[in-house]
Amino acid sequence: MLKKLTLLLVIIGLAFSCKKETPLIENTEKTTTIDTLKTYYTQYVNPFIGTSKMGHVFPGATAPFGMVQLSPQTNFEVMFEDGKYNTETYAYCAGYQHKDSTIIGFAHTNFSGTGHSDLGDLLVMPTTGNLVLDPLETKEGEKGFYSTFLHSSEEASPGYYKVDLDSYGIQAEMTASERVGFHQYTFPKSNDAHIVLDLVYNVYHHDNKNVWTFIRVENDSMITGYRQTKGWARDKKVFFAMQFSKPFKSYGHRKYDQVLYDGFYRKFNQSENFPEMAGKDIRAYFNFDTEAGEKIQLKMALSNVSSAGALKNLEAEIPHWDFNKTYEETSDKWNDELSKIEVETLSEEQKTTFYTALYHTNLSPIIYEDVDGQYRGLDQNIHTSEGFTNYTIFSLWDTYRALHPLFNITQPQRNNHMIKSMLAHHDQSVHSMLPIWSHYANENWCMIGYHATSVIADAMVKNVGDFDRKHALQASINTANVDYFDGIGYYKEYQYIPEDKNGASVSKTLEYAYDDWCIAQMANTIGDTSVETEFLKRSEYYNNVFDKSIGFMRPKLANGSFKKEFDPLDTHGQGFIEGNAWNYGLYVPQNIPNMIQLMGGNERFTQHLDSLFTMELDDKYIEKNEDITRDGLIGNYVHGNEPSHHVPYLYNWAGHPEKTQARVRMIMDTMYGPTVEGLCGNDDAGQMSAWYVFSSLGFYPVTPGSPNYALGSPLVKEAKLHLDNGKTLTIKAKNQSTKNVYVNRVTLNGKALKKNTISHAAIMQGGKLIFEMTNNL
């Protein structure tokens, strides 16, 4: 009976959620409460938030941390400028831009919010009428297989996406389990219906990004194969098994590359109904007759191991054809994740913004192994995860800041597994390095630092996980001593990176110093004082790039003099990467008091921050299409990119916590929102959203690797954090209002907090954290 009751409640919940949780982006009016016993938090998520401009998120269907992230691709105008780098393509990292009115298909892998792009694997597109295999335009100048669509026909919620493909009268719906995408296409009556499997399409298409593709038509409804690409991941392989709910009546493919040996061509008509296809660039199609309103379903299972692995994944995760069942299961998984933090907010908009942010923090790293634990390692060999689930997509320069610290609260088990995945990466690395920016069994070396050390140190000081801590320390030490990597040799030799030896030298010196401090923290937790001493010394090297004469971090040359030409507002060629000295120069999270001291003490430092937030920045310093745009700016403060994310909290250390409180509330109000433009810059695999989640709750991990959070000003009226240890932390903001942004007093279980910090241990104890809000201090 209990089971039945639960089922009933689920069904009631879903009835609501199906109807209510997929608001059109135009319609932000909602009912404020759901009158069921169980609240379905999926209703507060709007996957369209941030899909405009530089948010780089996608509206498609995925399970939490799912390997399959199945989403519409709208970037066809851009992507087909073959061979030429087109700056417009940067907007299409997740394959979707809300301004577009055409869809060329649905791809099964997509980055969420990243600052570079790849993936877009296995594009599927249903069509009717004359078979067209060109996405844009045929040779005869006729329309390609893309379809127009209206946003009014779109619906999206966690694990679900729907759109009407107007060019064909087809309704497309999709859901997904972790490893399987589930499509449901409702066709019109047609004796000329097609489903195209386009293996040429890539996000960030170049004319030769494909290395190889391989397809087998196993029977009249099952297709297997793989694609290898040399994109951002230069040795990436995606295997698949694709099954139709109905046998196709015929099929075929077109191949675009040069044929060297013609055995196949002499023996067969390969282009039609021939079950074996291989080549650099292939588009296959499958033909059907359909009745009006007939649904053809399609399941696409992925594997990074083999097509046999994909078949295993298909069998294990979705052995049936019940689309709603899969959707319900995935929706429940989402609800489990989202309900870990129950919030009440001042408005429904805030609630939507909050839960969508929380949703965005559950999209990557992704699970990267088959159901049996086999996965492709960095050495391209097949490994089996022993005692963990293997993850990939580590955008660590971004995510070490707040996303992984958030995981230490919301996903300690997954974060443990992510660290084990990073250690496996190290063990498989020919450099003996932890990941820098890695995805799909490849290291793409994007951005700087070795911030896996921060993720590991943060988990160690917070006592998260059962990974091998000695091994983690050794892996970190190894990583910090790969002298040929990005100036590490110079950094060790000069105790800073000389700009004339290795560019972005200040950014690198600052970040290496912080990462080294993290290694020292690890050593401290396991009592290795010699390593601790060594790396504490390295953690002070930031001092060597501070120019006291001008009060800024500044690039220094090998001869010991500072670089002469220097514009602290410029983000290019000034020793920084994706930031200027005004912002990025504030990056000494491991010793903020000393940094403030260097910069002239509390008042001068406060003035610096005030100026930062209020100065007017000349257009020449602003990028149009990359990481620092007007949308993400407050004065010269860049919220749209990571190096400044800790900056608003620095007032705390300079004796002005009220300025932190006002700023973070102002940032939450202006840089986030429940619209397609609700992200002011790349979500960066969840980092931008993690900032919002933390800040909404009233605290933030300014220094990952330390056990303490900086207090800010909560946005929520109330929040319940249901912790992994079974305890609950209730956060209350008394007298919360849009104007009461200041915090008068904070009590934890009735006891006032003396400092502007709260420890992880205290949070994990649960209880009541009360912020007393006021509109002035």
Added chain:
Amino acid sequence: MLKKLTLLLVIIGLAFSCKKETPLIENTEKTTTIDTLKTYYTQYVNPFIGTSKMGHVFPGATAPFGMVQLSPQTNFEVMFEDGKYNTETYAYCAGYQHKDSTIIGFAHTNFSGTGHSDLGDLLVMPTTGNLVLDPLETKEGEKGFYSTFLHSSEEASPGYYKVDLDSYGIQAEMTASERVGFHQYTFPKSNDAHIVLDLVYNVYHHDNKNVWTFIRVENDSMITGYRQTKGWARDKKVFFAMQFSKPFKSYGHRKYDQVLYDGFYRKFNQSENFPEMAGKDIRAYFNFDTEAGEKIQLKMALSNVSSAGALKNLEAEIPHWDFNKTYEETSDKWNDELSKIEVETLSEEQKTTFYTALYHTNLSPIIYEDVDGQYRGLDQNIHTSEGFTNYTIFSLWDTYRALHPLFNITQPQRNNHMIKSMLAHHDQSVHSMLPIWSHYANENWCMIGYHATSVIADAMVKNVGDFDRKHALQASINTANVDYFDGIGYYKEYQYIPEDKNGASVSKTLEYAYDDWCIAQMANTIGDTSVETEFLKRSEYYNNVFDKSIGFMRPKLANGSFKKEFDPLDTHGQGFIEGNAWNYGLYVPQNIPNMIQLMGGNERFTQHLDSLFTMELDDKYIEKNEDITRDGLIGNYVHGNEPSHHVPYLYNWAGHPEKTQARVRMIMDTMYGPTVEGLCGNDDAGQMSAWYVFSSLGFYPVTPGSPNYALGSPLVKEAKLHLDNGKTLTIKAKNQSTKNVYVNRVTLNGKALKKNTISHAAIMQGGKLIFEMTNNL
């Protein structure tokens, strides 16, 4: 003590074999007997035999049926005509032509004798002096890394190859186990010695045959990686682990393809001492200092599964650095294989020719699995061989004729495993087909028929192997019913293949009919009369392409009329492939009496054969560079290609066995010999040599799938067949001489044979088979 004695004998044997078994091809004088207790048959093998012109064999080092076949590549002048088909390249199927005087390196995979080419993987070349990475010529017009060499410095014996690379003063020696190539380079004094690993080189090079290459420098002496090519095998992957006996002092690589993403380039100087390389075309190099006479050794282990698999193979097969030990082990393996047939001949030349032929029958199919039984299947998934060793390289249109029948005597266990490998191929085939011509987890569809059925039927009627016979029958039936394959649908519909529907229609009709008869024989052995009846019916379809009005097999059109224009001497466009009606039209091995009847009875048929062997063929019918050349012709009879191989034995059925006897002796004398030109056409993976081995012994499998062999005229004076069942068959040719080519009487264990046949069962019983030879009858 026994062990020590054996070792001593081995050493004595080897001392002889090392000195004597590697004669220069120029020096055919040898001692006639070896005075040791154990005869080392390797001394009678000369791997240079057939390395000139169209033999397509290689002189390099390999273990019997080894995956590694490590051999010098001399075809550089030809192979680098990128992108253009160059007919000269056909001569280089095995990478080596004896006329050449330059070597560009040593490749680890080579076909032996095939009629098409591929492989040439992982070219290694030692050099000294300025580093040169271009094989032919540098951009500056200087000499590439090739070396000149003299044949006088070459030595080769089973499992061993040696040459002096004159351009560098380096002596190169190599040996191999099944999965590992072992190089030993003796350098001059140099502080600029290099070993180049060229992943660009391919036999039959096209400018884009490579798909992808990947290298990791694991430490200062171990390299791993893989290469994927789209050659004849269009989805072929070779993984490797390469280890040096001495750490290199530095290394690097050059990459020739377009770089899409520059993360690696911004972070690193990748070209030197950077341990991770990937791209379409890569050449790596490793630098050493060497003393005069210093040996640098190199072990290259292959795997078709993964580089981890290659490492496993390396560890399992050659965990040491004792070059001689590996050579001795491999030499012993060769002796084990060769000593299965002990022969005495009229001359040492004949003995060398015989044992070299026997050697050539032990080079393929090759073992194609890791030491743990894992292998890459036709579906590109990794499988594990259960109860068999997996083999690849099935050149079945050639080898079903005599090579696999020979295996049923010399290698029944391996043939059993080869059949299991073919069944695994069927099970993995998306077409549910047995192999046609398959290699390296790919079907290349070369030539016609489905002759795996013949190999299976022959094993079944001879009671060889423990493969699943019902499954084998079903796999054969499946194969014979893939209607879209090469005219099978038409064949079933019309009971012949109409030439206007599908070319080479007569060859296909004849071969399908024979293969169908083989399926009927299988069905018969397991009592499936319905299948037997069905396929016996199909086996008679050859009647439908016989034109009684002209007495030739002749292409028929779909309308039932014979093709009008018809030249029975022409090998092109006349309904045959690689043969003409005169030769190929005699292909009804399943019912020779009826074929003779069709052709007018014994006398007219005998006249046909006589004419065939004696007519003068106009130049216009002869190819220069392909399969039918003057070298392989006797009149219009083509011994250099397979379709005629049974023909000299057909006289037996027409009442003229004496003509068979004279012809086969004449063929053995003129078409084979102990020189580099000792093969008159492609050895075709051992088929040409298997013909010689059988014919030398006095019998031949005219109809594989039948339990009987046709008797011919033995070349040997005496032969001992040491059979797998422990028995020995002694063959004696009484009064043997070059003139006594006729057989007066044949007795088996004292009993005269009445017919011109001997059964497999009789042979396997062992005993004495006596041919009484005479110079007239």
